[in-house]
Amino acid sequence: MAAGIAAGWLLRKRTFKWLDTLLIVLVWALLFFLGVEAGENPAVIKGLKDLGLEALLLSIAGTAGSIAAAWALWKIIKRKEGGHK
Amino acid sequence: MKGSLVIVGFFIAGIVVGVYHLIPGVANLGNVSYITLCALIFLVGFMIGNDDEIFKKFKRLNRLYMLLPLMTIVGTLAGCAITTLLMPHRSLSECLAVGSGMGYYSLSSVLITQYKGAALGTVALLANIVREVITLLGAPLMVRWFGPLAPISVGGATTMDTTLPILTQACGKDFVIVSIFHGFIVDFSVPFLVTFFAEM
Numbered sequence: 001m002a003a004g005i006a007a008g009w010l011l012r013k014r015t016f017k018w019l020d021t022l023l024i025v026l027v028w029a030l031l032f033f034l035g036v037e038a039g040e041n042p043a044v045i046k047g048l049k050d051l052g053l054e055a056l057l058l059s060i061a062g063t064a065g066s067i068a069a070a071w072a073l074w075k076i077i078k079r080k081e082g083g084h085k
Numbered sequence: 086m087k088g089s090l091v092i093v094g095f096f097i098a099g100i101v102v103g104v105y106h107l108i109p110g111v112a113n114l115g116n117v118s119y120i121t122l123c124a125l126i127f128l129v130g131f132m133i134g135n136d137d138e139i140f141k142k143f144k145r146l147n148r149l150y151m152l153l154p155l156m157t158i159v160g161t162l163a164g165c166a167i168t169t170l171l172m173p174h175r176s177l178s179e180c181l182a183v184g185s186g187m188g189y190y191s192l193s194s195v196l197i198t199q200y201k202g203a204a205l206g207t208v209a210l211l212a213n214i215v216r217e218v219i220t221l222l223g224a225p226l227m228v229r230w231f232g233p234l235a236p237i238s239v240g241g242a243t244t245m246d247t248t249l250p251i252l253t254q255a256c257g258k259d260f261v262i263v264s265i266f267h268g269f270i271v272d273f274s275v276p277f278l279v280t281f282f283a284e285m
Contacts, residue, residue: 022128028095031210032102034210040103045104067239076149078232
């Protein structure tokens with residue numbers, strides 16, 4: 001990543017419109033290979049139902065946690081801004 | 086939204102290929118996906134370095150909003166830590182590793198596959214895709230109920246790219262910079278957090 005930032009900074013005078021496309025294609029390739037890896041693993045296929053449930057649980061928990069934290073920060077910011085005005 | 090569906094489509098296509106062994110000799114597949122991942126990280130870094138506006142914009146940000154990425158990380162990890170109680174077969178570090186993907190499903194799932202195997206990697210992929218979908222679909226409601234920072238926080242690492250258009254619409258133009266800053270910091274922290282918890 002550091003190498004990428006450095007390279008991007010050095011070449012910042014030029015614009016790279018095709019970068020977004022390349023990024024998407026790479027993400028596709030990555031997910032495809034990931035799928036192959038998961039598909040070749042019988043344990044994953046058998047457990048797909050359980051894995052899906054775990055995934056759902058974790059994403060809901062993570063979402064709820066971050067909502068709570070962001071809500072708290074928003075209340076603090078609102079109170080401070082209200083105080084200044 | 087359409088982009089996420091295409092990505093899920095590629096993942097499913099990969100599973101089908103894997104199950105029926107449609108591509109022969111993919112034994113060292115781990116290497117291929119690892120090289121793809123390295124290229125991907127390089128590219129993300131390249132894009133950050135290539136954008137000189139990004140650093141200038143950050144300077145104009147209210148200090149308090151800078152705490153949002155921290156709130157996101159702490160809130161997410163706290164939520165995922167609680168799920169450990171519901172899933173006795175998963176360790177705390179495994180739950181935290183999945184959670185710290187924070188919507189960055191491509192990177193987190195590959196990293197977790199490398200460290201913990203394809204099963205948990207798949208959990209990470211699904212969990213983080215769901216999180217992005219929740220952001221895309223639920224942003225307007227979250228703004229109404231919990232204020233404009235909530236959907237940005239839920240968006241996690243995606244708030245400077247894939248979910249940015251929706252967030253701009255739901256939270257208003259004033260929060261574009263907050264959203265980009267938030268995405269930038271969280272994005273940056275994902276590889277470190279995931280690797281940290283996966284190695285524990």
